[in-house]
Amino acid sequence: MEAITAPAQSQEANDLPRFTVALRPPDITPWLPGNTGLPGFTSFAATRSGPHVLIIGLMHGNEIAGAIAIDALLRAGIRPERGRLTLGFGNIEAFARFDAGNPIASRFIDEDMNRVWDIATLEGPRTSLELQRARAMRSIVDSADWVLDLHSMLWPSDPLLLCGQGARGKTLALNIGTPNLVVADCGHAGGKRLIDYPRFTAEHGDAASVLVEAGQHWQTPTVTQMSASITALLHHAGMLPNPPQPTQTTPPRFAEVTRVVTATTGRFAFVRPFRGGEIIPTSGTILAYDGIAEVRTPHDQCLLVMPSHRTGRGHTAVRLAKFQ
Template sequence: MDAIASLVQGSAAPELPRFTVELAPPDLSPWLAGNTGVRGFTSFAAPRSGPHVLILALIHGNELGGAIVLDAMLRSKLRPTRGRLTLGFANLDAFARFDAENPIASRFIDEDMNRVWDQATLDGPRRSRELDRAREIRPIIDTVDWVLDLHSMLWPSDPLLLCGEGARSKALALAIGTPGLVVADGGHAGGRRLIDYPRFTAATGDAASVLVEAGQHWRTPTVAQMQASVTALLHHAGMLDAGPDTKTTPPPPRFAEVTRVITATTGRFAFVRPFRGGEVIPARGTLLAHDGSAEIRTPYDDCLMVMPSHRTGRGHTAVRLARFS
């Protein structure tokens, strides 16, 4: 179970703050049937050959920004000039339960859909709403060349691209280039993400998958960052008629690799102050948090804080520590 969902369902952790919801969920009813045989997935092929690109939203049902971006793309009748473009809405059942008065509660129904993407789980006997849906989506995942998975974050953080551990996914993230921070990591103790799916991390093959954490949930700038990341990927894939405006080409992104994933081992994990994701801690040995009686300190100078969670349950990721290269 996700740490935040655990809190919502009544753990003894401190009460969450009330979050501002600036976005309204889009009407996805025109796109539910799709044209792929998988509910909520629509695919368009161009006459010219090229990569098969999947843009994915709603792995978490309460992350509205991705749904807004894909809805706008479908309404605009965007078509690729080469290759195949597939647009998909993943956790539609959780999305249907979104309530702005309790926006955290619809992240998932039974379990986090972004923790089930290992072969043993997908091929095993266990059942849940999210796992069954992942199995429905899997045949499409097994055909694509590149995936851009659209996400947002609960706590304040600079946007970033996560590329997992695969070299091809790192190259794709650097080619997308926006947001301007790329982070490679090995994922979570609680399960494998879509970007960790073996097809994208295997030593052989061409497929790659990138996850964009575009900003805070339910905020307008987050949608704009998602749109920028999608546009950059489509330009990179040669799917748009016009190339990017070289006058506004951003500088190359910075790259950092996670060296330590801090997982809470007690129910009393607490940061010493409200760190922001993307914050760089200058000095090695700086105290970051207490996990019960244990101290968590920076392992090196210029330590990057990746997505600190300020309400962390036991067994869940509290923060990832990364080093620039």
Template sequence: MPGRLAEIGLPPLEVRLPRPEGGRWRAGNGGIPGAWHFAGAEPGPHLMVSAGVHGNEIAGALLLERWLRDRVRPRRGRLTLVFANLAALERFDPADPTASRFVDEDLNRVWAPTLLGGARRSTELDRARALLPLLAQVDVLLDLHSMLWPSDPLFLSGPGAASRALGQAIGTPPLVVADDGHAAGMRMIDHGHFGAEAAALLLEAGPHWQPETLVQMEQAAARLLRHLGMAEEAAALPPDAPLPPGRLARVTRTVTATTSAFAFLRDYRGGEVIPRRNTLIALDGEAEVRTPHDDCLLVMPSPHAMRGHTAVRLARFEG
């Protein structure tokens, strides 16, 4: 497989999902391209489900298309489905599936007020500014993502206890990680709108381009819809079953690569737990990276982290 995968030494990765339809849903129905709004008959919360913040992560876009085709509607409140980075999604090419992550810059690193209110322009900044008035209206955000490197699925929670509690209540995936974001920029779930009242979750549902990732996304989104009392009884959603609350972990250290020579000592999988504190796990140039505590959870390690980007988050379980 050509392109960026070969450049960083990865084996070929199979795209086992169809390319999203795209154009059929581009117009939206409320004045913002790619944004679809549906109101229930009764008052209730405003839930926004966003997909395609990274244009190569197509599973979320496929879920939104399925819900639009199946006419999933809220029983109460308001449901908004957003194809976030339309320009990048439309560039997705199964022959080079990592190349369409963004057009100019990462849409999930531009949500700081200084950037949104500044004069600089890019495809992603313009799109974030267009979505910002909508974001400011929602009570709950579920942002759908997938992963390049091997990792168990998880929720990343936005700021505030409400986000953490919501992820635990959904229960699938069974891990909620509370963190402080990335040094490279602010994510949508980190926006100041989310905190004491509004809740935000970023779902990392599984490997890019795989059917099981789409299944995980739909299970989590359907459970959220039901948890909020918004699901119609006859809605075309997967069946539900009781689940135990998800387990919460809090990031104690975010490891950002400071050199171009960052390297783990062995292959690690996201979700792996290192039993002993002070275990050497990586070298960043000549600097050692060690676990800061016992039972250290590795959150989404990236074996080819670029300088200035997150290489791994280290977390401690709570409770």
């Protein structure tokens, strides 16, 4: 496919730079009927007992790398050696509207589907297309032991695994091990993600969920990283034969978010175009201005997690983390 360079537009800003769309969205039509009673979700059970692993792509409709990775598994005829494997496409309505000429626009239709995963919202009175879909997905999510949520990023950043809060997510992320950066955080002011769903964060229980931010939107290396994370999880679950010999020479690093920086004005601006994964060596270094207020690093060796260079008021601008 010839790469398309398109102006990016979003609800937060209209002055975004142009992004290259180097991926072609897959035809997921054959998988939409599924076999679970929920459109877009297909499940395979082995005769040998084992965990139920759920892999979800397209929680955001424009993050097509996840759709490509799952489509490839389905076309390859994957079947688990043990347990149950469920593969699902999340926001299929938004994905159907994906346009490489305006790739930001189909992130969602009514609201971000990865900000509705708290009980009060899921069981509350309000409705939206994304809430209806999340409510429909809930029975499958509630049956899964391990969940891998596939995501990509708008701005340049090293890939990472987000494990939310709680020991089980951290353990699962470290066992997956690729990408080799694991970050624990408490999420966004705008709402709860799937990895924040109480089933995965409760003190008691066995279920765990992690989110892989595999690279930039619409880039081939992002699909490669997603596939590597999926393969590592399936090997960890005993679902694939002949686990490969480890090729990673260093264990994954673990960092914990110490501050979530949420823009309080419409004039949030970084002092320079930071890349996600950068480490700022000195405490007190100015990172940005939120209006006239300074944003500084709270400690030495401060890891920048997914800085957003066009941040609207009330949205996460960057997460600051410390290695443990």
